[in-house]
Amino acid sequence: MPRTLALGVRPSHLGCTGRNLHGNFRSSIPYCLRPLSTSHHPSPFSNRYLLERSTVLPSPRDTAEHCRRITSNSTQTRPYLTDAIRTHQARKMAPKLDSFFSQVDSLSDAFIERLRAAVAIPSVSSDAARRPDVVRMAHFLESELKTLGAHVELRPLGKQPDNPALDLPPVVLARYGSDPAKRTILVYGHYDVQPAEKSDGWATEPFDLTVGSDGRMFGRGSTDDKGPVLGWLNAIEAHQKAGVDFPVNLLMCFEGMEEYGSEGLDDLIIAEAPKFFKDAEAVCISDNYWLGTEKPCLTYGLRGCNYYSVEISGPGADLHSGVFGGTAQEPMTDLVRVLGTLVDTSGKILIPGINEQVAPITAEEETLYDNISFTMETLHESLGSKTTIFEDKKPTLMARWRYPSLSLHGVEGAFSAPGAKTVIPAKVIGKFSIRTVPDMEIEKTNELVYKYVKEQFAKLGSKNTLNVYAQHTGKWWVASPNHWNFTAAAKAVERVWGVAPDFTREGGSIPVTLTFEQATGKNVLLLPMGSSTDGAHSINEKLDKRNYIEGIKLLGAYLHYVAEEPKK
Amino acid sequence: MPRTLALGVRPSHLGCTGRNLHGNFRSSIPYCLRPLSTSHHPSPFSNRYLLERSTVLPSPRDTAEHCRRITSNSTQTRPYLTDAIRTHQARKMAPKLDSFFSQVDSLSDAFIERLRAAVAIPSVSSDAARRPDVVRMAHFLESELKTLGAHVELRPLGKQPDNPALDLPPVVLARYGSDPAKRTILVYGHYDVQPAEKSDGWATEPFDLTVGSDGRMFGRGSTDDKGPVLGWLNAIEAHQKAGVDFPVNLLMCFEGMEEYGSEGLDDLIIAEAPKFFKDAEAVCISDNYWLGTEKPCLTYGLRGCNYYSVEISGPGADLHSGVFGGTAQEPMTDLVRVLGTLVDTSGKILIPGINEQVAPITAEEETLYDNISFTMETLHESLGSKTTIFEDKKPTLMARWRYPSLSLHGVEGAFSAPGAKTVIPAKVIGKFSIRTVPDMEIEKTNELVYKYVKEQFAKLGSKNTLNVYAQHTGKWWVASPNHWNFTAAAKAVERVWGVAPDFTREGGSIPVTLTFEQATGKNVLLLPMGSSTDGAHSINEKLDKRNYIEGIKLLGAYLHYVAEEPKK
Numbered sequence A, B: 001m002p003r004t005l006a007l008g009v010r011p012s013h014l015g016c017t018g019r020n021l022h023g024n025f026r027s028s029i030p031y032c033l034r035p036l037s038t039s040h041h042p043s044p045f046s047n048r049y050l051l052e053r054s055t056v057l058p059s060p061r062d063t064a065e066h067c068r069r070i071t072s073n074s075t076q077t078r079p080y081l082t083d084a085i086r087t088h089q090a091r092k093m094a095p096k097l098d099s100f101f102s103q104v105d106s107l108s109d110a111f112i113e114r115l116r117a118a119v120a121i122p123s124v125s126s127d128a129a130r131r132p133d134v135v136r137m138a139h140f141l142e143s144e145l146k147t148l149g150a151h152v153e154l155r156p157l158g159k160q161p162d163n164p165a166l167d168l169p170p171v172v173l174a175r176y177g178s179d180p181a182k183r184t185i186l187v188y189g190h191y192d193v194q195p196a197e198k199s200d201g202w203a204t205e206p207f208d209l210t211v212g213s214d215g216r217m218f219g220r221g222s223t224d225d226k227g228p229v230l231g232w233l234n235a236i237e238a239h240q241k242a243g244v245d246f247p248v249n250l251l252m253c254f255e256g257m258e259e260y261g262s263e264g265l266d267d268l269i270i271a272e273a274p275k276f277f278k279d280a281e282a283v284c285i286s287d288n289y290w291l292g293t294e295k296p297c298l299t300y301g302l303r304g305c306n307y308y309s310v311e312i313s314g315p316g317a318d319l320h321s322g323v324f325g326g327t328a329q330e331p332m333t334d335l336v337r338v339l340g341t342l343v344d345t346s347g348k349i350l351i352p353g354i355n356e357q358v359a360p361i362t363a364e365e366e367t368l369y370d371n372i373s374f375t376m377e378t379l380h381e382s383l384g385s386k387t388t389i390f391e392d393k394k395p396t397l398m399a400r401w402r403y404p405s406l407s408l409h410g411v412e413g414a415f416s417a418p419g420a421k422t423v424i425p426a427k428v429i430g431k432f433s434i435r436t437v438p439d440m441e442i443e444k445t446n447e448l449v450y451k452y453v454k455e456q457f458a459k460l461g462s463k464n465t466l467n468v469y470a471q472h473t474g475k476w477w478v479a480s481p482n483h484w485n486f487t488a489a490a491k492a493v494e495r496v497w498g499v500a501p502d503f504t505r506e507g508g509s510i511p512v513t514l515t516f517e518q519a520t521g522k523n524v525l526l527l528p529m530g531s532s533t534d535g536a537h538s539i540n541e542k543l544d545k546r547n548y549i550e551g552i553k554l555l556g557a558y559l560h561y562v563a564e565e566p567k568k
Helices: A060-072 A082-089 A095-106 A108-119 A128-147 A222-242 A264-272 A329-340 A376-383 A391-403 A442-458 A484-497 A511-520 A545-564 B058-072 B083-091 B095-106 B108-119 B128-147 B222-242 B266-270 B333-338 B378-381 B395-403 B442-462 B485-495 B513-518 B545-564
Strands: A149-156 A163-167 A172-175 A184-191 A216-218 A249-255 A280-286 A297-302 A306-314 A405-412 A427-436 A464-472 A502-506 A524-527 A542-544 B151-155 B163-167 B171-176 B184-188 B217-220 B249-255 B282-285 B296-304 B304-313 B404-410 B427-436 B465-472 B502-506 B524-525 B540-542
Touching: A095 A222, A095 B217, A108 A222, A108 B395, A128 A149, A128 A163, A128 A172, A128 A222, A128 A249, A128 A442, A149 B545, A172 A264, A172 B333, A184 A222, A184 A306, A184 A511, A216 A264, A216 A545, A216 B249, A222 A249, A222 A542, A222 B502, A264 A511, A264 B217, A264 B282, A280 A484, A280 B217, A297 A484, A297 A524, A297 B058, A306 A329, A306 A391, A329 A405, A329 A427, A329 A442, A329 B171, A329 B333, A329 B404, A376 A391, A376 B083, A376 B184, A391 A502, A405 B333, A405 B404, A427 B540, A442 A464, A464 A524, A484 A524, A484 A545, A511 A524, A542 A545, A542 B163, A542 B545, B095 B222, B095 B545, B108 B442, B128 B151, B128 B222, B128 B249, B151 B395, B217 B545, B222 B545, B249 B266, B266 B513, B282 B485, B282 B513, B296 B524, B304 B333, B304 B442, B333 B442, B378 B395, B378 B404, B395 B502, B427 B442, B485 B524, B485 B545, B513 B524, B540 B545
Parallel strands: A184 A249, A184 A280, A280 A524, A297 A502, B184 B249, B184 B282, B282 B524, B296 B502
Antiparallel strands: A149 A172, A172 A249, A216 A542, A306 A427, A306 A464, A405 A427, B151 B171, B171 B249, B217 B540, B304 B427, B304 B465, B404 B427
8 A cells, every 4th residue: 555654645536425523622722821832853754844943942931921011911912922032033035924924913903804704794604595695705805815915716606505596606716916937825714603592691782893802803704714814815915015926836726615524615626626726736725713722733634524323214204102101112222222332432433444444553643642742631721620531631532533433413303402302202312423543444334334324223123214314424535745845835834933843633524625635636734723722612712813824924925835845 | 098089189298399380282173174073981080070061962953063163254253163062061951051051152252352351471481581561461460460359469479589780570369259157279270381482483463363264363472371261360350240159268369470480489488378268168270281282181190390400521621622522521421321221112111110109000091091192193293293112102101101201401602593503512411301190209219210320421431520419309290189179170161062081190290289289288170271382382272262162160069069069
């Protein structure tokens, strides 16, 4: 099997139709609980981006000062980085970046206002009633991009499959620059957001960006994914105002249905790969998060996700448990007994043949985990509890990145509201998913699941009817972090944040990643802007001002270092 | 133990706080699928009401004609009863009843209009926004009752416990007649209804009574419980217009929170027992249904209901299964494994000590079931499937009436919508209930449940947290069908329907029944108007025109036969 990396980079195929669902936790842990990490472990992949390592980095004392400043700052204009980091940014080569960076700082208020304008548009893609707002958001981006001098095309995607009366929002395709002497980079983001209502428990109005004195900027879409999308626009503007030549040709693909399954996007990407995207030499997606709150990372791997439904039905309609209890075989009784055989409390998947597909651990991989900036304390904070399966970091990271997991998500068709209802549900659908990893195969996994679930149901001797099927499947993805795309990003992280990034995989799935890789044949990099406590998909979603402003610098710096990478 | 009946009548105590939830099935089986039952099995309780047995009853051929007429009638004014039943009603003694019956027939259009006016008021008690409509419905009843000459009092019940900003709707207390020479009967009904939206799947506007050519009258509240409540008012009016002296003093208690737990009612009943209700000699509740669609019944027993929550929590908030799957112990995994140990597919309760509390079957009881007008075909029709636990009628009726059952209702806190969501729920609450029967004790049952659930959870070795508790409990109820209250009702059924009623118990719970029995110390009779296919609580709730009009006759006739019962 061809491998370019210990963790496996395999030829992959299109097969992901699932939704890209981000973190659903509601943590509101302040980001300053821990000092900035200063650990400098050697990259397992390459030393090329480590050339600038000798630079003086912030000491723990600087970091404490950094935190103090962040929490005490009461206006948006005060500095929120330590002098040490500022000195670090300024001291490093590339006078072009210096000008760009200081222009970003100068424009930071304007960039926050741009984010405020974007957050104010409630572009909730899952709500048909909000569709005009989603379209309005596309036009907002179109207008902003045209003002910056980009060429923009709004591509219709036809009707929404599950609601044929509804037009899908357009994909915003844009090109900034077309200099054949420059590299061309394709970036992706999405301008739609998750639903949000103040009554869900938000502390602030979700569509009114609220910047706290501690620098946290609350608002739906702030971190997922309007902040990163505007990051690219802001980077262009700062270059223009700084009078710095934009280092690459930038292709942009911003969709409006990411939070509702990216309907229609795969086909568009495949169709545009030899057309609008044909010059792309690499792809960069900023739509994920740091592993923690202080250490930037570059992400080169994702687990896949196969999502299953176990449907058990009997009666023609819901029954009253007083009238029928004891006389009818109840689908819910059968369902919990079947679901109870899938996985145990320690996370062990009980379906034979699943764990057997997992790629063995190599000696090289064994060394990767120890140096990752991640602690069990961080995990406990994110969890809001100590109910972890493992006590240590290494098995925890391995469980998240390189082993499959099985989660039971819920039951459709049963009583789910607060209070008491004495219903015997006629048809219940248990939902569970398996996160997949190298070398698991989608079809083989499906077959193993179907066979096992049918066997467990058969054991019950029930007259009810079973149906088990996959709602969607999606392959895992692992890219090569040795590629110049990653090398350039690592240099940018080091330049902006003064620290070498962790190279991470993620436990979640971002299906569009695989689509871009397969459709363009180019390396795909995940370059996160926000941190682990941003609460994408949760109430009180936020983006820290420092992650936004430094993130704009990071995106710009990444493009500069990409431009410096020698063409093969 | 004192027993007045084989099935057990025990001293009981107040302990029911649960809601009275009726049949939740959506059957729309036409009521003419089977001929009218003509079986005349001897009553196991008394022969007194069987004196009129020799009367000629409709033959199966008459019944076929009856069905043909019902389905072919296209206006409300055409006759829908066979000539044989009309002859039967007319031939039987009591000239007073003759006049009353024919006045009911003459007023049938007006009575349907009264029901239409009541259904048009969307008195949904569970919806705070509809509270003004619930109150409007109370005023509608007050106005109608006053027009009929009744004394009416609207009793406030204070604030709603779970929403202290909201006034509970008043209880309508009324008295019609105060002749010391007459018996005084207390009747109960409720004027609030279940929620209903056309978009739930109704074929007609739920708050617009729609009378089909087949006599089915669709509308929310038609059968539950506005039809029966208005039945009492209609009976008064028909007596007045027929010039027939009303045979009893009638006390009425109509509440507006029945579909939301009868908040405040128990206290009112207990307080009024020695006051407004002090003259009551018996209680009649018309708020349940025939066992099938053709044979009237009188109901003398109900199962109790203990409703439990099993709460398992771990993480501080919902988690994303991609990020945390494999690293956190998942509450949903624990919950399905615990719920799976409670009951099996054949309905066997696996909690030790529950079945051991059930009263043994006596030889006398063994003979009761065979003659009940109930077939497995009826059950299959109601179920909409053949997924019954038993193949035969007797074990099925016993399972419904005299054995406990355990039903799993659903899970709160997990993903329950259609589609796919990759959430790890932080806290899930499994809901199940046990229907209780003689001689089960509430406290003992609770203790057995708590102990067993805790044991099963402990076996998992989970770090998550378990909490198991009863949401509400309610005692079973069994009355004496030998009481004159039942005897009178049986004569009325025979007079109106031409057939002796089945004496039935029900599997469900109507907690107010026990409250009336305990607070007044009087016999309580359940005298249903509607049939098993009415779909109370479901979409397309209906009351058949014949059940409404003949039901008005039945309520009036019941009062006449009550008046004839000798005072002890």
